[in-house]
């Protein structure tokens with residue numbers, strides 16, 4: 001069991017069975033007091049059969065202090081931090097990470113949920129006209145460290161495909177969930193946002209791009225959802 005901490009080091013406990021746990025934080029290489037750490041996720045990021053740990057970081061600190069951390073499992077109860085090596089030392093204001101296979105090639109890609117540093121900014125809604133003269137939400141010119149990010153896993157190196165994939169945004173992300181919502185065989189992403197900006201339902205087009213269909217499918221105002229429970233099968237039809 002790994003417990004994250006923001007102002008203190010995280011803690012790793014080895015389950016000895018019978019509800020007995022041993023603190024192996026130091027011996028496992030997971031003792032770390034650098035960065036203001038937020039969401040923790042466990043996934044086999046490099047596909048070697050051992051569960052790895054990705055730790056997000058945020059807070060109003062220097063950019064370098066917000067580098068997310070990737071602890072690769074050495075298979076012997078020790079971990080080595082390799083975020084930079086994998087291309088995942090992202091310096092955004094991160095909330096949580098979601099590993100999913102966006103291109104069905106068998107390796108895990110990453111959707112990184114981020115947020116603006118100032119929550120007040122999240123209550124500002126700027127509008128501009130689209131090409132048809134209809135109002136649409138305008139994005140800030142500089143979204144570095146703010147927008148959610150999408151990384152594609154290319155043989156162990158994670159490539160930032162945020163802009164190309166069409167998921168550039170600047171809402172205050174609280175949580176997300178991954179599922180094949182339209183049952184076309186490609187994983188989609190639902191993002192819960194706080195404040196005035198609406199949620200996102202990114203439908204995977206199957207070619208590395210996503211289309212936000214939240215407004216098309218849900219005709220509701222911003223929801224301020226703190227968490228998401230979409231995996232409910234209503235009645236017995238087994239739809240998500």
Ligand SMILES: [Ca+2]
Nearest residue numbers: 044046048050
């Ligand atoms: Ca692994």
Ligand SMILES: [Ca+2]
Nearest residue numbers: 101102103107
């Ligand atoms: Ca993949």
Ligand SMILES: [Ca+2]
Nearest residue numbers: 105107153154
């Ligand atoms: Ca890949």
Ligand SMILES: [Ca+2]
Nearest residue numbers: 180182184186
């Ligand atoms: Ca889908």
